Amino acid sequence: MLTNPTGSNFVRGIISAVVDKAGWNGKLAYDIAVFEQDEAHAVHFAKVVRPRGVLVLNIMRDQMDRFGEIDTTLKLLETLARSATEYVVLSANDERVSTILVGDDVKTVWYAHSADLQAEFLTDDQLYHAETVTYALGGEPDVLLTGYDEASVSVSIHGTPHRYRYQLQGGHNALNLTAALTVLYQVVPAPDTTKLAEAILTVEPAFGRGEVIDVPGGGKLTLQLVKNPGGFTQALRMLDLKSYTTIGIAINDDYPDGRDVSWLWDVSFESLQRPVLCGGVRAADMANRLKYDGVKTVAAYEDLGEYVTALNERAATDGGEAILFCTYTAMLKIRSVYLGIYSGLGDEA
Numbered sequence: 114m115l116t117n118p119t120g121s122n123f124v125r126g127i128i129s130a131v132v133d134k135a136g137w138n139g140k141l142a143y144d145i146a147v148f149e150q151d152e153a154h155a156v157h158f159a160k161v162v163r164p165r166g167v168l169v170l171n172i173m174r175d176q177m178d179r180f181g182e183i184d185t186t187l188k189l190l191e192t193l194a195r196s197a198t199e200y201v202v203l204s205a206n207d208e209r210v211s212t213i214l215v216g217d218d219v220k221t222v223w224y225a226h227s228a229d230l231q232a233e234f235l236t237d238d239q240l241y242h243a244e245t246v247t248y249a250l251g252g253e254p255d256v257l258l259t260g261y262d263e264a265s266v267s268v269s270i271h272g273t274p275h276r277y278r279y280q281l282q283g284g285h286n287a288l289n290l291t292a293a294l295t296v297l298y299q300v301v302p303a304p305d306t307t308k309l310a311e312a313i314l315t316v317e318p319a320f321g322r323g324e325v326i327d328v329p330g331g332g333k334l335t336l337q338l339v340k341n342p343g344g345f346t347q348a349l350r351m352l353d354l355k356s357y358t359t360i361g362i363a364i365n366d367d368y369p370d371g372r373d374v375s376w377l378w379d380v381s382f383e384s385l386q387r388p389v390l391c392g393g394v395r396a397a398d399m400a401n402r403l404k405y406d407g408v409k410t411v412a413a414y415e416d417l418g419e420y421v422t423a424l425n426e427r428a429a430t431d432g433g434e435a436i437l438f439c440t441y442t443a444m445l446k447i448r449s450v451y452l453g454i455y456s457g458l459g460d461e462a
Contacts, residue, residue, distance in 0.1 A: 115146040118319055122151045124158050145300065152189045159196035167197040168296050170289070172209045173343040174237050174376060183209070183237065195219075200299045202292065203252070207236060211251025223252035224295040226288060227259045233284050233350065237343055237379070256295040261287035263354045268294060275306075277313045281323055282354055285347040321444040323351075326451045330429045334451070335436040338444050340370070342379035348438055349384060358433030360385065361424050363392040363417065363443040364399045370440040374398060382406040390427055392420030393443045417446045 117130040127148050135141055150158060169190050174183050191213045194201045198219070204210045205225040215221055226234050228248040239246045259274070260267040266279045266287045279290060290313065297304060318324045321336045328334050335357070339345040352360075366372050374395050382402070388409040391399045396413035403410055411427060414420035428435040439447060 115141060115143040117148050122149045123154045127158060147296075150193075152186050152193075155193045156189055156196075159193055163196050163198055165198055166200045166202065166296060166299060167194050168202040168292055169194060169204065169210050169213065170292055171204055171207045171236070171343070173341045174379075187212075202295050202299065204292070205251045205254050206234060206249055208238070208249050208251070209236075211249070220299075221252065222295055222299060223254045224256045224291050225250060225254035225258070226291070227257055230258065230260070230284075234288065235343070235346070237341075254295075255298060256291050258288055258291040266290050270294065270298070277310055279313060280317055283323070283347060283351045285344065286323065321439070321441075321448055324448075326448070328428050328435065329425055332428050332432070333434045334424075334428065335434065336444055336448060337436060337438050338441060339438045340440060342376050345377075345380045345438065349380070349382070351436065352384065352386075356433070357436040358387070358431040359390070359424070359428045359435035360387050361390045361392065361420075361427075361435065361437040361439075362399050362403075363420060363437060363439035363447060364395040365393045365440050365443040365446075366395050367442040370442050377402050382408050390414075390420075390424055392417055392424070392447075393440070396420070417443060418450065421447055421450050 115130065115134055117126045127150070130148075131141065134143070148158075172183060172186055172190065187209050190210075194203075194213050194215055197215065200220040200222055201213070201215050202222045202224060203213055205223040231246060231248045235246065255271060257269040258266070259269055261279075261284060263282055264278060264280075265276055267274065267276045268291055269275070277290070279287070281287075281290070297309075318335075321338045324336045326334045326336060335351075337348045337351065339348050364370075364374060364377070366374050377399065383406045385403070385406075385408045388411045389400075389403055390411045391397075391403070391413040392415075393399070394415060396415050400410040400413045412423060414423055424435065424437065437447065
């Protein structure tokens, strides 16, 4: 299966993945490709290469300076969904996604989480009144997420319960697996369940999405990408599944991150029980935001090189494991610094 695992989800990312894996004859040794795509760029790609299937996960306010209001994102995703030739997989819980309509000749398939998990998967519209939110189900799900913990995910597939050991932590990853299984059963209606369980267990965190990196002097650092209120809220729930002694947040506002960081005020940080080390171009803004939720900060470093040094020292002092929530360009820089330490690249990284 051909994918774009680096997270480069513009059209150029797909082109790079294809060129990288193509043989000298220009052909690919794959019978299926699964590409993650940016909402806007996917529409342009689908005009050239119409997909057999489209998966729409959710719709959140993301980089509003680029995409505008959330209904604009919905229109982009609806256009993409209508480009599918065989099937479209939709979240039955997302009240915007569930309004997407496709042609009569294209099959609509649903996935969802169970009603008792509602409080863990709030949409942007539900963040401020979680206690009164009702369970939304736009269609009958083929695959239903029923539970998850640090090491496993439980789902119901066509009414049959399954439990899979899983290395990716957090509710967002559990729901992503639910969506992926829904797509799988459209491509392979009767998969070998033993091989499927083995394959799921091999999936590892990659490229800043829960990726674990060694820290100089011992210990581990989990890099977790954040980019919008819903995603950050889900990422923070990772702290409920595992104890981290050092917590960092690094916020940049470069173009790929989105210039407008006001979305940070829509995230509740009250659950943070330890002082936080802030970094990035918007380190001071992040520290100020945390203050309003009563969360203490250790320090704020705008320079990410200095920030990594301080983070290493803090992790060494605290002991245990560290976790760093970071926006895209901050993640890229911090990741390159850490990998540079171990590859001998030094400051050139």
